[in-house]
Amino acid sequence: MTVIEARDVAVHYGGIKAVDGVDLALEPGRICGLLGPNGSGKSTLLAALTRLVPLTRGTLLLDGAEYQNAAPASLARRGVARTFQTVRLLPDLTVAENVRLGADLRRRAPAGVVDDAIERTGLGDVVRARPGELSYGMSRRVEIARALATSPRLLLLDEPTAGMNQAERQEISELLRRLRDEGLTQLLVEHDVQLMIDTCDDLVAMNFGAVVAHGSPAEVVTDPDVQRAYLGKKWRAHA
Ligand SMILES: Nc1ncnc2c1ncn2[C@@H]1O[C@H](COP(=O)(O)OP(=O)(O)OP(=O)(O)O)[C@@H](O)[C@H]1O
Ligand SMILES: [Mg+2]
Structure with a gap:
């Protein structure tokens, strides 16, 4: 049984095929x-999975039940949470x-x-601060x-460690893995390939709105299409 599934999901904005035929x-x-x-x-794709954009086509399943017409707010009650690429506090x-x-959503x-x-x-020291007083x-x-x-x-999670230094990234990676060990299923978007390898059990690579590779981290980062599309020389130098 899968927790969440996308089948042939497409999100087009006019002529822009932002997501086009994704299975996940x-x-x-x-x-x-x-x-x-x-x-x-x-x-x-995250917006589609959380019902924040309408699908051009495709099917969404939560615990095997279709939910592509569900209201976004209903997803929180069903145990789906997300963070945004840009902070929304x-x-x-x-x-x-x-x-x-x-x-309060529950x-x-x-x-x-x-x-x-x-x-x-790790927010214990700043509980009384307001977001404007915090570092990014x-x-x-x-x-x-x-x-x-x-x-x-x-x-x-959409780029949860963007703007963080290496030590902070490491802390977040450890937190996500602890949560995973407690049973929390996660979908993590990040550009830091080493962090992805260290944190993730499975990887999916996208390019031009489509999935170009999926598998273990080792399989995906060595995939020739992925290397061409995304990783390039810089990553090869670290491999
Ligand atoms: N509301 C929108 N209206 C029109 N085009 C959009 C909209 N949102 C995204 N797009 C376009 O869809 C494509 C996919 O964008 P998306 O933000 O999903 O990419 P991304 O992989 O998250 O990129 P990044 O790594 O920069 O965050 C891009 O061409 C983008 O310009
Ligand atoms: Mg993005």
Whole structure:
């Protein structure tokens, strides 16, 4: 059984085929990484999976049941959470209040879920700060904490470590793997190939709105199409 599945999903904006015929299946308790050059359709695929853009065609399945007509808000109640590529926090609320918004999306949020999300993302010292006072890396942690506060079983992350330094990236990678070991299924979009190899159980590579490779991290990063499309000389030098 898969947690979430896309079958022949397409999202076209006029003549732009942002996503065009993608099949994707996430297995429970695994981190699937989504790689691809700028504009290859990664964020659009996340938007399609979370019902934030209409599908041009295709089928979406959650626990095997079609949901391509579901309202986005209903997905949080069914255990699907996400973070955005650009930080979306409420500037007048404190860090703690922003995180609590996540818990409020669930009718019966478990006690302590907000404190737990804050603690796990390393935000304990800034709970009373407002987003404007935080570094970019810290504000991205608030996004992750807010998603965790919904007690998700599936978490979709769009470049969660963008703007973070190497040590912070490492911390996030460790956090995501801990969450995975506790059973949280994840779809992770990142450009940092080494981080993807270190963090993910499976990789999917996109180019021009389509999946060009999928498999183990080792298989995908050595795939000739992926190397041509995305990784190029720079990555080969590190391999
Ligand atoms: N709302 C929109 N209207 C028109 N075109 C869009 C819209 N959103 C995305 N696109 C286009 O769809 C394509 C895929 O964009 P998308 O943001 O999904 O790529 P991405 O892989 O997430 O890129 P990046 O790595 O830069 O975040 C791009 O050509 C983009 O310009
Ligand atoms: Mg994107």
